[in-house]
Amino acid sequence: MTSSDAPEQGPDADATGAGPNLRGNAREPVPPEDKTEAGADLDASLTRGRTLERRFERRLLQVVAVSISLVALIYILDVPTYFDIIFYREQFFGLIYGLVFVGAFIMFPAAKRAAQTKIPIYDYVLALAGLTAGGYLFVAWPQIVIMPGIATPPKVILGGITVVLILEMTRRIFGWPLVILAGLFILYAKFNYLLPGMLGGRGTSWPRLFTFTYVDSNSILGIIAVVVFGMVFAFILFGRTLFATGGAEFFTDLSLALMGKRRGGPAKVAVIASSLFGTLSGSASSNVVITGSITIPMMKQSGYRPHVAAAVESVASSGGGLMPPIMGATAFLMAEFLSVPYRDVVVAALLPAVLYYVSLFLQVDLEAAKTGLRGLAAKAALPPLGSVLLRGWVFILPLAVLIYCLFIVFISPAKSALIAMAALIVVSAFSARTRLTPRRFLATLEDTGRLIVEIGVIGAVAGVIVGIVGLTSLGLVFSQFLLAVSGGDLYLLLILTAVSSIILGMSMPVTASYVILAVLAVPALVEAGVSAMAAHLFIFYFAILSFITPPVCVAVYIASTIAGSKPMETAMQAMRLGMVAYIVPFIFVTNEALLMKGGLGAVALAFSSSVLGFGALAVAMQGYLIGKVGPIERTLLAVAGVLALLNMTVLKYAGMAIILLALVWLWRFAKRPASDVAV
Numbered sequence: 001m002t003s004s005d006a007p008e009q010g011p012d013a014d015a016t017g018a019g020p021n022l023r024g025n026a027r028e029p030v031p032p033e034d035k036t037e038a039g040a041d042l043d044a045s046l047t048r049g050r051t052l053e054r055r056f057e058r059r060l061l062q063v064v065a066v067s068i069s070l071v072a073l074i075y076i077l078d079v080p081t082y083f084d085i086i087f088y089r090e091q092f093f094g095l096i097y098g099l100v101f102v103g104a105f106i107m108f109p110a111a112k113r114a115a116q117t118k119i120p121i122y123d124y125v126l127a128l129a130g131l132t133a134g135g136y137l138f139v140a141w142p143q144i145v146i147m148p149g150i151a152t153p154p155k156v157i158l159g160g161i162t163v164v165l166i167l168e169m170t171r172r173i174f175g176w177p178l179v180i181l182a183g184l185f186i187l188y189a190k191f192n193y194l195l196p197g198m199l200g201g202r203g204t205s206w207p208r209l210f211t212f213t214y215v216d217s218n219s220i221l222g223i224i225a226v227v228v229f230g231m232v233f234a235f236i237l238f239g240r241t242l243f244a245t246g247g248a249e250f251f252t253d254l255s256l257a258l259m260g261k262r263r264g265g266p267a268k269v270a271v272i273a274s275s276l277f278g279t280l281s282g283s284a285s286s287n288v289v290i291t292g293s294i295t296i297p298m299m300k301q302s303g304y305r306p307h308v309a310a311a312v313e314s315v316a317s318s319g320g321g322l323m324p325p326i327m328g329a330t331a332f333l334m335a336e337f338l339s340v341p342y343r344d345v346v347v348a349a350l351l352p353a354v355l356y357y358v359s360l361f362l363q364v365d366l367e368a369a370k371t372g373l374r375g376l377a378a379k380a381a382l383p384p385l386g387s388v389l390l391r392g393w394v395f396i397l398p399l400a401v402l403i404y405c406l407f408i409v410f411i412s413p414a415k416s417a418l419i420a421m422a423a424l425i426v427v428s429a430f431s432a433r434t435r436l437t438p439r440r441f442l443a444t445l446e447d448t449g450r451l452i453v454e455i456g457v458i459g460a461v462a463g464v465i466v467g468i469v470g471l472t473s474l475g476l477v478f479s480q481f482l483l484a485v486s487g488g489d490l491y492l493l494l495i496l497t498a499v500s501s502i503i504l505g506m507s508m509p510v511t512a513s514y515v516i517l518a519v520l521a522v523p524a525l526v527e528a529g530v531s532a533m534a535a536h537l538f539i540f541y542f543a544i545l546s547f548i549t550p551p552v553c554v555a556v557y558i559a560s561t562i563a564g565s566k567p568m569e570t571a572m573q574a575m576r577l578g579m580v581a582y583i584v585p586f587i588f589v590t591n592e593a594l595l596m597k598g599g600l601g602a603v604a605l606a607f608s609s610s611v612l613g614f615g616a617l618a619v620a621m622q623g624y625l626i627g628k629v630g631p632i633e634r635t636l637l638a639v640a641g642v643l644a645l646l647n648m649t650v651l652k653y654a655g656m657a658i659i660l661l662a663l664v665w666l667w668r669f670a671k672r673p674a675s676d677v678a679v
Helices: 032-040 055-077 079-083 089-107 121-144 153-174 176-194 206-215 223-244 247-259 265-281 284-301 306-322 329-338 342-371 385-391 393-407 413-428 438-472 474-486 490-507 510-520 522-527 532-545 554-563 567-577 579-590 600-622 631-645 649-669
Strands: none
Touching (some): 055 079, 055 089, 055 223, 055 413, 055 438, 089 121, 089 153, 089 223, 089 438, 121 153, 121 206, 153 438, 176 206, 176 490, 223 247, 223 329, 223 393, 223 438, 247 265, 247 393, 265 284, 265 306, 265 342, 284 554, 306 342, 306 567, 306 579, 329 342, 329 510, 342 393, 342 532, 342 579, 385 393, 393 413, 438 474, 438 510, 474 490, 474 510, 490 510, 490 532, 490 579, 510 522, 510 532, 522 532, 532 579, 554 567, 567 579, 600 631, 600 649, 631 649
16 A cells, blocks of 8 residues: 555666576575665655755654654554543544644655755745644644534634645645646635536635634545544555565565466566555555566566566556455545445455456466467576465464454454554564564654655545535535436446546546545446445546556556556557456446355356456457467457356356357367467
8 A cells, every 4th residue: 555656757677687586596585684675665666755865854754754653553552542541533633644744845845846855944834834733633622623613713724724735745746636626626615606507506615614624524534534544554554564574575486486487477477476565555556666677577588578568567566456355545445435344345346356367367378378488497596385385474374364353353454454463573573584673663664654644645635625525515416417418328327437537547546536536426326226335346446447548557657667668559558458457347337246245156157257258358359279269269259258248147148158169169179389387
């Protein structure tokens, strides 16, 4: 789970090295200090802020980042209750927001030409203003809560300052598009009385608007703050602790051990490693940088064309946010919006995510078979699976604890993550190479706090938008507008929503685009007959797909930079590899068995027919199975694949039967070229 999903260019390809032997032929273990840096600075290549030279300023940033983590920990563990002290959660949020404001103005300069190595005086002033605004909530909330809606001068002034600071931080970190969008919502709340028809309203005065944004539990202190400073923080801390103790090396070695010797092994390593990393980070961009800097050079060296290697990595990395059990920050928000346990979101998202990676894996394998690509040449350098698992019990056990807490004993997600982290700290202490020393733990807290700065800014601006939507009833108005434009046709409504999700996702982080559409578009889908769970997952999928969809496709640009390929050529290949993600949301909207709804038979039929359907489409697009597939067979498989995906029983069974017969025919009569080890 990272913050920004729109980083600048990734590392240069030449800086990464190449080849399958990642750590030398002897497979020497990584020294503890090296692993600490890798774990604590996994997103170093994504850093877009200042590189502070003054010791005082570096120390100040460290204190702020660590303080954010400590306050969030105290909030999650509800420490004041153990001392019979009454603390409102809004007091915690105010203090964290104040620290987030300070961290943002320290970390991110006002412009590219602004001071990049020191903090100018105006940023100290802005940081102090932010700390004052947050500190007032922390100190005065027991009095504020008595009359929260009364627009007193301190609330109006500090509320106005807070809105301005949020917009400025958003501009610095995420650029103008999100600022403009948030500004339009603010202006709508103030001036909607000037608009005709259904968009018109009574308007809101500036004092009331600033007060509402600042202190109302439906705005920046509401549901998004609960998720960001609770569940999201806890899982980021767990993920950072996992990497700080050597989890990154374990995931990479596990992927190499499983798939390194198979045909197209490097691409399959990319698929598995990216799914493992992505479910922890939730960010396509950081996932590409972290895993792609290793897997893309490996793929190129083994024979993959640069644009194919980049496409495989960008699609695999983008899917990480869809893969349970963690899925990134957005999944936690989804659970809150739906008012369901987080485990329900995970269960519903499981089969579509499996389909995503099964289809990608199959296409990667067919591409390798078609072009004659073999496994990694230096097989002796690959780690044995047994030894990897033996060393990796330190990381497997905490993940098992996490799953047990979430799905067996139903502990809250935030506390489940902290329990898993505690288990990791305990078991990692048995080995010097994994032990989390106090210095490493401090670095982990700092790294987590830095990430919360960016995520906190996303949460703040999203809270402003969500609050205004509720204040003005804009969500209802927009839903009626979508229904009117679609004429009540469900598929046209789904297409409009999908396009909106992709467009919003191109200009802002997934979390922000999801939140906006959750309050604007989801009500229209629900009114049209779509279940709430399916509607939320639908917009989530297409927000993520913006990272591989032209013209912006941030993940593709980063992967192309590493691979040295043409971005648009890579994007076209990525869209083809990621076809499942474009199709499967339409399937689970009309057939909720794919979301684990209904009996076991219905779920099994939905999943098996989808596997067959997407498999047939993959073979049709690649033109290869056991051998080359002719145009007639490809056409037949494509048609049968579409039939198998339809939610019509007769056509579904017909499509499945045709696919099975075609596969038997091809298996029996296709010309088999010499090939390396298969899947």
